[in-house]
Amino acid sequence: MPMDEPQHRLTVVGGGVMGSSIAALALGHGVPVTLVDLTEDVLRVTRENVDRQLRHAQLLGALPEGCAPAELVTTTSPAAAAEATAVIEAVVEFSGTKAKVLAEFAALTGPGVPLITNTSGIPVDELAEAVPHPEDLVGTHFMNPPFLIKAVEVIRGPRTGERTLARVGSLLTALGRTAIEVRDAPGFVTSRLLHPMINDAARVVEAGTATVEAVDELMRKCLGHPTGPLATADLIGIDNLVDSLNILFERTQDPGCRPCELLLEKVRSGDLGRKSGRGFYDYGKASM
Template sequence: MSAPESAEHRLTVLGAGVMGVSIAALASGHGIPVTLVDIDEAKLDRARTALPQQIRLAQLVGALPRDRVAGTLVTGTAVAAAAGSTAVVEAITENAEQKSKVLAEVAAVVPAGTPLITNTSAIPIAELAAAVPHPGLLIGTHFMNPAYVIRNVEVIRGPRTADSTVDAVAGLLSAVDRHPIVVRDAPGFVTSRLLHPMLNAAALVVQRGTATVEQVDALMQGCLGHATGPLRTADLIGLDNLVDSLNVLYEHTGDAGCQPCDLLLRKVRDGHLGRKSGRGFYEYGGAVA
């Protein structure tokens, strides 16, 4: 039974949504103790059930080690629970004001020198750094969903991120068998800047009646090698998360291709958010945590 690198880490994840739980499952599945914080007790209840299920599923498909004792999970409703962490991952909604508020709160309770990792799909790290007392400790990540399956992690170095913070996060990612790819700060970084306008364009093709959802995905899979198809990918991301990211990109770049199309906006208004709600561009068996 092995837990070499993981033994030195104690991780707090802020936000018990789909992404936060996925990151928590990745860490716990590698033997790292995790504190999961959310103001919504109902979300924490769902997470306590979902997390061990995700770990077991990931172990069955070989995405997490089977010989590792899962790290303990502690939940809480206040950022004070992060005290004693060796690193904090903020994974709340894609809203700069809310992220800034939470990052400022957690910076006040963690030990000096603790890396603050904001998991964001589009918000520039430089913008969030203004909220924390030591901007050198702030760094961005963009985990893909599910985090315990996809090995590459986009790591975003802000203009003031310290070398020691980059090294610490690289060490944490190594302990959970992820491969960091460090990029410079910009709206949407690399993955979202390329992917999200394409997903928006795919939805617009359906909105205009050029092709069905299934036809769009089949053509992108069979002709262009897209693994799952753009609209099934949008469902996995969460259509509300996609719209939030597109709005950030549009606000920062003015690129008309980043303005969410009416079909996406309508689905979000109707609560059809993708896999997590049981219905998006496709229908699924039921909502997930």
């Protein structure tokens, strides 16, 4: 780490699936985390999820050998972010909510502290309107689970500054991740390719052409997809997938991005994937 680079002190806003997963990744690499959410009940569940993911990562050998986990502080007070060297926003995939959170934390940290929106599809420059220093804002798209997936899509908005990119690159290096930089656009690269493909896989099942299991097995064994698209949907969270597809459809008008009825029905039924215990597959109990 360069001599003028401060020790990383990360604030994560949002204790859901991605917020807790990013926190676990950072803690496992020795980076202290302050995690902010709205209620103590949410934070209690978040702490349990972080602990579980740290155990899984250690069992899988996914963390640096000999590195003791750093300290996790959980709080309902945004003011705890004042000393952060970077803030990762990982709240729900709605631009208005993200913009409000980014504006609040920008006021607390002041200029020069990277504001990182973890989004699967909202263009960074849309959110830049909400912050006083757009050069501090950058996008990331961590894949789930972050402790196993080594690369992170880094989205450079039109107003993202070089200093911000350098600092985010330093943070990701400290987390053992490879940053792959892309330009700003709806869905960027990964979601723009993956999410319509999952939508099409669900349409195949909806049409009765093949079972869920057959679709995933063919994609794994014939086309090299590591998990299968519908198992991947369960891992992403089907509600999150539908939100991302809606963002893509609204901004591109690509009909392939309009969520199919099977996905919508699963969301209405509460079958959201691993986190609810049932999605395209039955997991017995909630596992996220």
